[in-house]
Amino acid sequence: MDSGESRSMNFYFLALLSSLLFSPSTTFASIHIYHHQPFSEIGNAYLLSAGSEAIFSPSSSSTHLSYIRFENITFWRSKTANKHNAGPIHVIIFEASDRNNIGGSAYGGQRAICCTSDLAKMGGCNQGDIIRRPSETDTNWPLILDVHFKGKRLATTLDSKQVSITKTGMYNLFFVACDPKLKDLVMSGKTIWKNPDGYLPGRMAPLKKFYVFMTLAYLCLAVIWFLQYVRFWNDVLQLQHCITAVIGLGLFEMILWYFEYVNFNDTGIRPVLVTTWVVTIGAVRKTISRLLILSVSMGYGVVRPTLGGLTSKVLLLGLTYFLASELLDITEYVGTINDVSGRARLLLVLPDAFLDAFLILWIFTSLSSTLEQLQAKRSSIKLDIYRKFSNALAATVIASVAWIGYEVYFKATDPFNERWQSAWIITAFWDILAFALLCVICYLWAPSQSSQRYAYSEVGEDSDDEESQSLTKEGRGEVSLVKQEKNGRNDASFDEEDESEEDKRE
Structure with missing residues (x-):
C-alpha cells in the first residue's frame, strides 16, 4: 500500500x-x-x-x-x-x-x-x-x-x-x-x-437461529428441573424457588429475543415495545441471577437462616444493578444506536462494569467466609457442594475476563467490521456462559428427598448429624454413605450408637 x-x-x-x-x-x-x-x-x-x-x-x-x-x-x-x-x-x-x-x-x-x-x-x-x-x-x-x-x-x-x-x-x-x-x-x-432472506442485517442474521437453540436448551432444562421440582415439592427450599424463577425468566427472554429478530427480519424495523420488553426481562433475569449467587455465597439457608442486616444492602445493590443494566440495554437495543456518542456510551457502560466488579468481589469474599464456617462445622457434604460451586464461579470469572480481552481485541483490530460474519459470537457467548453456570447451580442444588442437606440447621455446630438424618431417607445407598463418613471420625463409641439408630430406622 x-x-x-x-x-x-x-x-x-x-x-x-x-x-x-x-x-x-x-x-x-x-x-x-x-x-x-x-x-x-x-x-x-x-x-x-x-x-x-x-x-x-x-x-x-x-x-x-x-x-x-x-x-x-x-x-x-x-x-x-x-x-x-x-x-x-x-x-x-x-x-x-x-x-x-x-x-x-x-x-x-x-x-x-x-x-x-x-x-x-x-x-x-x-x-x-x-x-x-x-x-x-x-x-x-x-x-x-x-x-x-x-x-x-x-x-x-x-x-x-x-x-x-x-x-x-x-x-x-x-x-x-x-x-x-x-x-x-x-x-x-x-x-x-x-438481504435475500429478509431485512435482518447480515451480522445479526445468525442470532435468529442461535436463539432457537437457546430456547430449546432452556426448555430442556426447565422440563428436567420442573419434574424434580414437582416430585419433591414438600422438600423444596427457598433457594430452589429462586432458581426456578431464573430458569423461567431465561426461557421467556430467549423466546422474546427470537420473536424480536423474526419481526425485525419481516418488517425491517426493530419493534420498540417488544425490544423494550425483552431487554427488561433480561435485566431482571441478570439481576436475580447475581443476587441469587451472592445470597448463596453468603451462606443463606446453609449457615444462616436469613441475611439479617445485609438484606437491605443486597436489595439496594440489586435495584442499582437493574437500573444500570436496563439503561444500558435500552440504549443499545431500542431505537437509534448512533444517536449516542462514544463518550455517552462509555458513561453507560462504566456503572454496569463497576457494579459487576463489585459483585464479584463481594461474592468471593462471602464465599471464602462461608467455606471457613463449613470447615469449622465439619459439614463435609455441604462443603463439597460449595467447593464445586466456587470452582464453577472461578471458571466463569476467568472465562469472562478472557472473553472481554478477546472482545476488545476483536473490535480494536476490526474498525471497519470486515469480520462481521463472526461478530454474532460476541453476543452469543454471554448467553451461553450464563446458561452453563445456571446448569451447574441446578445440578448442585437440584430438588430431592434429601434437600435438607443444604438447609440451615439449628442443631448447633455438628451439622453432620442433620445431614445423616436427612440422607437416611434415601435408602440403603445413602446409609452406606453416612457410614463411610462416620467411620472417618475418631469417636468410635458415637459411631456404633449412630449405626444402631440407623438400623432401627431401616
Missing part, C-alpha cells in the same frame, strides 16, 4: 468515526429513516453517514434479491445558497474492502474526499467530484450517483432507485457535497437494505 492509499484510509476512518459519533445519523435497522439530517464538515467535504450494514449476495438458486433502495430522498439547501449554481450531491455506496478507493491526497499532505484544484491539475480527477478509483474486483464499484439542484430551487429529490448487491460484504452509504455553498445542506427520506 502506497502513502496515498494509506492517507486515504486514515482519512476515511476519521470521516467514518466523526459521522458515527457526532452526527444524529440513522435508525439501527434495515429501513433507515432520515428526518432533516444535517451534513457535517469532514475535511474538504460535507458528509452525512447514512448507514453501514452487512448484506449477503443471493444464491444462484434464490429468487430473492439483495439491494439498497432509495425512497423519497429529498435535499434542502439554504436560501443564500440558491443564488448561486451549486455543484452536485454525491451518493456513494462502497464495500468496506474498497474504502481505500475513496479519497486521496496531493503533494504528500492534504487529505481530501473531493477533488481539489491541485489534484485536478495532476489529471487524476475533476475538481468538485469525488476522488474514486475502481475496485479490483468490479470496475463499477464504488458506486457514485449524482443529484443536482435545478435552477434556484431550494429542494431537490433523488429519483426512487434500487441498487442491486451481487457480492457479500459490509456496505457503507454516504451522502457527500463538495461545493462549499452547500454547507448548510439537510436531508430527509428513507433507504431500505434488503
Whole structure:
C-alpha cells in the first residue's frame, strides 16, 4: 500500500468515526429513516453517514434479491445558497474492502474526499467530484450517483432507485457535497437494505437461529428441573424457588429475543415495545441471577437462616444493578444506536462494569467466609457442594475476563467490521456462559428427598448429624454413605450408637 492509499484510509476512518459519533445519523435497522439530517464538515467535504450494514449476495438458486433502495430522498439547501449554481450531491455506496478507493491526497499532505484544484491539475480527477478509483474486483464499484439542484430551487429529490448487491460484504452509504455553498445542506427520506432472506442485517442474521437453540436448551432444562421440582415439592427450599424463577425468566427472554429478530427480519424495523420488553426481562433475569449467587455465597439457608442486616444492602445493590443494566440495554437495543456518542456510551457502560466488579468481589469474599464456617462445622457434604460451586464461579470469572480481552481485541483490530460474519459470537457467548453456570447451580442444588442437606440447621455446630438424618431417607445407598463418613471420625463409641439408630430406622 502506497502513502496515498494509506492517507486515504486514515482519512476515511476519521470521516467514518466523526459521522458515527457526532452526527444524529440513522435508525439501527434495515429501513433507515432520515428526518432533516444535517451534513457535517469532514475535511474538504460535507458528509452525512447514512448507514453501514452487512448484506449477503443471493444464491444462484434464490429468487430473492439483495439491494439498497432509495425512497423519497429529498435535499434542502439554504436560501443564500440558491443564488448561486451549486455543484452536485454525491451518493456513494462502497464495500468496506474498497474504502481505500475513496479519497486521496496531493503533494504528500492534504487529505481530501473531493477533488481539489491541485489534484485536478495532476489529471487524476475533476475538481468538485469525488476522488474514486475502481475496485479490483468490479470496475463499477464504488458506486457514485449524482443529484443536482435545478435552477434556484431550494429542494431537490433523488429519483426512487434500487441498487442491486451481487457480492457479500459490509456496505457503507454516504451522502457527500463538495461545493462549499452547500454547507448548510439537510436531508430527509428513507433507504431500505434488503438481504435475500429478509431485512435482518447480515451480522445479526445468525442470532435468529442461535436463539432457537437457546430456547430449546432452556426448555430442556426447565422440563428436567420442573419434574424434580414437582416430585419433591414438600422438600423444596427457598433457594430452589429462586432458581426456578431464573430458569423461567431465561426461557421467556430467549423466546422474546427470537420473536424480536423474526419481526425485525419481516418488517425491517426493530419493534420498540417488544425490544423494550425483552431487554427488561433480561435485566431482571441478570439481576436475580447475581443476587441469587451472592445470597448463596453468603451462606443463606446453609449457615444462616436469613441475611439479617445485609438484606437491605443486597436489595439496594440489586435495584442499582437493574437500573444500570436496563439503561444500558435500552440504549443499545431500542431505537437509534448512533444517536449516542462514544463518550455517552462509555458513561453507560462504566456503572454496569463497576457494579459487576463489585459483585464479584463481594461474592468471593462471602464465599471464602462461608467455606471457613463449613470447615469449622465439619459439614463435609455441604462443603463439597460449595467447593464445586466456587470452582464453577472461578471458571466463569476467568472465562469472562478472557472473553472481554478477546472482545476488545476483536473490535480494536476490526474498525471497519470486515469480520462481521463472526461478530454474532460476541453476543452469543454471554448467553451461553450464563446458561452453563445456571446448569451447574441446578445440578448442585437440584430438588430431592434429601434437600435438607443444604438447609440451615439449628442443631448447633455438628451439622453432620442433620445431614445423616436427612440422607437416611434415601435408602440403603445413602446409609452406606453416612457410614463411610462416620467411620472417618475418631469417636468410635458415637459411631456404633449412630449405626444402631440407623438400623432401627431401616
